[in-house]
Amino acid sequence: MGTGYHGGFGNTWGSDSRNRIGKLVPETERDYEMVLNPSHYASVISKKYGINLKGSGKRITIVYNPHLPLGIPGKTRKRNPYVIELGPSAFYSETELANTIAHELNHARDYIRGGTAEEKPAYASGDALENYIRGGR
């Protein structure tokens, strides 16, 4: 039957991946540490979705900035592209958090390469991840 055989007719390992279109990725339940430490929670979510927090081989750090005004979920500064700041607005939902991280990471990497942080590819990154989370791909 091959390595994919699980047992039962038509039921094999990997069918969850192949047939996940239309299925939302379940949210991660926050533990005590994640509630107390938003940066840690953001790191957990980054790992969950395979977001590689590196740019040109160097580590990019996620920092929680409680002073970012409501309405501003994330920010990357040209003067320091190795830090992504996340504000309280980023944590309204896991999907929003993941989208924000993907969007800002795109900016950070572009700044590190000497680019101008174009909006179009940043939206493409965030939207692609959100589409995945919502089961669209």
Added chain:
Amino acid sequence: MWSDEKDTIVKLLEDSHEKYPRICPCCGKKTGHVFFYKHDENKYGSAWAWCSTCQEYSHSRFETPTWWRNNASFPLEILHGCPDTLDESCDEIDNWANILLDEDNKIQ
């Protein structure tokens, strides 16, 4: 030289029906501008707040105001972190924002 160091500049994004250009919270000159990009029907688009005089700016994702409509003269393809390109058309952008604010005032 453009700088994104002073967060005070984001005060230009505060909800108000005051016309643009506004007083820059960093240098006090009346050369503060804003520009938004509404991303489809999403809650979050992008925002730029900047001053033509002191060249402080802020760019981030932002919960775009309900009164904003995108301007076809500034498509997504030309938008990037620094508002240098936007500043070249700051008068046009101010006029656009003021028209939209007027429309919003009339509705309310």
